[in-house]
Amino acid sequence: MGDIKILDVKADIINDNDIKANALRDEIRKKNVFFINLMASPGAGKTTTLVRTINALKDEFRIGVMEADVDSDVDAKTIEQTGAKVIQLHTGGSCHMDAAMAKHGLDGLGCEDLDVVFLENIGNLVCPAEFDVGANKRVMILSVPEGDDKALKYPLMFQVSDCLLVNKIDAMSVFDFDFDALRTNVDKLNPDMEIIPISSLTGEGFDKWISWLKAEIRKGTYESN
16 A cells, blocks of 8 residues: 555645735735734733724824624724724634735725724634734733733744733732743743733723834834835
8 A cells, every 4th residue: 555645734724824914914015004913812801902002093093993703793893982994804603814814804994094904803812823814013912810821821822923912900919910920931932022011991001002003003114115
């Protein structure tokens, strides 16, 4: 009997997605649009953080949001109240967005009148980390109630993200959360990652987050053209 041929299907899928993501990144860069992929577990505070972020940016930038969910439009309705341009994306059961989905969403949203687009990705620390959606920056949120050991359990998410927002620091005293241990574990995986503690409820730490984000937006759009 001959040897059985083995194909690494997942590797082919990832490689194909990376090609599409790079093409999409070039496309939106030419339009002077800055694209942020926001990732976190369910309940970490993505939407609340996004609302406060939009309110801090909207006087300076024209903002669009793609809300990705398996179903429902609850978050899209919340974002709509900020005045941002918003579109709801249903993934049909998929646990992540990929570059083709992101392009479809951006085309549906329309970027002609936008400076900044956020993708609120599916709530998940595993699948979204594997797929480049063509964003300029990947930002993840870890909430204090989730614990300080998540970098050990889900290392890829921490390796691929550019910024870590540690949310719900107003509840730090209630939970056994070791910020120094988190920082040590993250530094081993991604020493270049920006780590910013915030509270999307009280606004604590948002000045630093917004300053970092504004600098990245300017660097990623206007200065690159």
